[in-house]
Amino acid sequence: MTTAYAPAVRVDCPAKTNLTLEVGPTHEEWGGRHALDTVYCAVGVYDTVTAAAKEPGTGFSLELEGAHLGDLASSSSDMRRNHAVLALFAMAQEAGREPDVALTITKRIPVGAGLGGGSADAAAAILAIDRLWDLHWPMERLRAIAATLGADMPFCLTGGLAHGTGFGERIEDIDPNSAWAQDLHDQGFTGEVLIGAYQSQLSTPEVYHTFDVVGAGAGDRNHLQAAAISLHPRSGQAIEAALQAGARHAFVSGSGPSVVAFVPDAATAQRVIDTWVEQNAADRIIRAQAPATPVIASPSDANVATSHL
């Protein structure tokens, strides 16, 4: 007898950056994490996570795809520590079920880049499993589960623009039609974005520890920027080059090393790309739109576009 399983679910989840990132003191009750006041912005480079049911009692499986796997590609990378798998375990515990799910991750978000790649995959897994198991839990419940896994994960569940506080897990969505969103748009923080990414990765804990020593740079919207540049100077070169080429804003994304540049038009985008190439200021250049939101699809939603990928 063949068992009929619910169809696999696919979620495309965008990367995140921080349009502002104010870093305050550490809190023991948060595991030593710093207090944050940040404006999150999801950026349209997507990882794709699929979740499919497996035979009961067979446990989870994980397949990784993509040309940019960073340190995930190494044989020592422990599948059980992958953020998407940790999300599956958390959902299974909350639902009182076994994690008999086959996960696949197609990675496009640079790894260890300050773009929330692991957080995006964890959020995508939560959204996919919520649909696969027909749970239909409210977003607040999904966010509470995500917050136990990492600071950026609650935001990644909804994307768009949001105000983050606490250690980053307290999320207040910024309505796209609000005066706040309009102001961010008027400042040039929406539309075409260029991401300068690198072969090298930065450890988020190390960047925060370096911040504790060097502090924030004068006038830096991202308080971690000076720390990230001290650990990865090429990011500072890419920022200067982008601003000289006409970008309205250019800064380190989160804990870095990647650099995000907001440009007003296609001509400026091309000038920034040409300058980064001429100066070898980045190893990989990605063009994207901001803000962006997760796209959830089951095979039955055959009409779901994939032009955003």
Ligand SMILES: C[C@](O)(CO)[C@H](O)COP(=O)(O)OP(=O)(O)OC[C@H]1O[C@@H](n2ccc(N)nc2=O)[C@H](O)[C@@H]1O
């Ligand atoms: C840099 C940001 O990406 C900005 O959005 C986030 O603050 C980091 O989010 P994340 O990678 O999900 O961070 P977590 O996985 O929760 O924590 C990783 C490590 O980063 C440091 N960390 C993280 C968040 C925070 N508010 N303060 C911290 O000091 C801590 O050393 C922590 O052990």
Ligand SMILES: Nc1ncnc2c1ncn2[C@@H]1O[C@H](COP(=O)(O)OP(=O)(O)OP(=O)(O)O)[C@@H](O)[C@H]1O
């Ligand atoms: N699914 C995943 N995708 C990317 N990294 C993962 C994943 N699961 C575990 N990791 C590990 O998490 C570490 C950080 O990767 P990630 O891409 O989330 O960094 P990041 O973009 O700097 O995150 P953040 O901006 O939230 O600090 C990497 O060293 C990687 O080995």
